[in-house]
Amino acid sequence: MTRTPRTRADWQIQRNRLEKAANRAGEILGVIGGLWAPIDPFAIAASEESITVIGDDFKNRFDGQLEYHRKQGQFLLFYNSKYDVGVAAGLHHSRTRFSVAHELGHFYLDAHHAHLRRGGAAHGSRGEFATDVMIEREADAFAAAMLLPAKLVRPLVNQDELSLVVVKEVAMQFNTSLVSTAIRCVSLSDFPCAVVGLRDGVVAWTAMSSPVIDAGFYPPARGSSPSRSTMESWRQFQAGEAFGKGSAFGKEWFRTYDRDDLERVHVTEHYLPVQSMETLVVLLSVPEDELASDSDDDDDL
Ligand SMILES: [Zn+2]
Known part of the structure; x- marks a missing residue:
């Protein structure tokens, strides 16, 4: 999850920001309460009154996108349903789940949320850990931490x-x-x-x-x-x-x-x-x- 930091201090700053994003996911899961695998990011999105989730086949345009619509006071969370072809009804492919969790990162991370509310441009997000852009990497770190909660995964890997x-x-x-x-x-x-x-x-x-x-x-x-x-x-x-x-x-x-x-x-x-x-x-x-x-x-x- 690292791009090329110029110095060790630079790298440490990046690491702290990604850790904070992951910790924020832990906070959100803590509020929700009972945790079991697999985590359902759709249920978390549905629990937020100000989020409307819209899935469609967006071809290669993006995997996910979060937009703020001021008039309705709503965040529209778009996800590309193209990966769900062939998946049983009601279930989602891991890439779809990651996209939705990533967009939730843009909703729950304060600076991202504030940027969108201020009228800042929405942007299409794509793939997992495929980008250098810091806010995208923060949303990726958030998504991974939401879908793979420390509380459940840490004991399994150690x-x-x-x-x-x-x-x-x-x-x-x-x-x-x-x-x-x-x-x-x-x-x-x-x-x-x-x-x-x-x-x-x-x-x-x-x-x-x-x-x-x-x-x-x-x-x-x-x-x-x-x-x-x-x-x-x-x-x-x-x-x-x-x-x-x-x-x-x-x-x-x-x-x-x-x-x-x-x-x-x-x-x-x-x-x-x-x-x-x-x-x-x-x-x-x-x-x-x-x-x-x-x-x-x-x-x-
Ligand atoms: Zn994004």
Whole structure:
């Protein structure tokens, strides 16, 4: 979920804004009360008197859009129903659910809400974690946190080191896409791990768990090349399939700002092809003992 920050401080500011957006989703869920999977963003929208939800096949124009209509004092939440073709009546595809949750982000995040109420332009939103624009990334973070609540997901992902099996199970249980589920699971993991999405053979987005961040790793720049073994996996992905695992050194994935110890850390890669989003998801795991050995000076007592 990272674009290319110029400095570490810049990155920290971005991270805080995305965390705030995710926390706001938690607040909204807290108000609603009883939580069980899957979360229904349509029910949450319906609970707001000032939101009218309108689904239609908007082709490739947008996946979702929120508009404020001053005269009626109503927010119109449009979603593209094209992904729901073939889905049982009354149910929605994970991409539709994400779009609606994303638009709810624009409603519930104060600055977004105020912008629309002031007559600020509405804009079509598209895809999951596919953009660099900060307000869109905030709405994406909100959506992932709403559909995959920390309270329910955190216990599921922290029984052990995060694996693709767990990511797939959570995606199934919560009716969420593999991409947003992988990002959310990593963000909630207490183990040192990260997830990178490759599009067009380069890094499109990254999410990292707190232990990886605390150890001193910084995300790769958007558009940078993956490790050598993932490059090979990307070629297989283009040919139709990619699976299995690979390995790399820390410096092949992360920015470490000349921390030699982190550059040499071993990183295990597990590949998850998501052809429908033209994305190769790579789950990166770092052994805990390698981080504990010589990376952390300030936490030692
Ligand atoms: Zn949006």
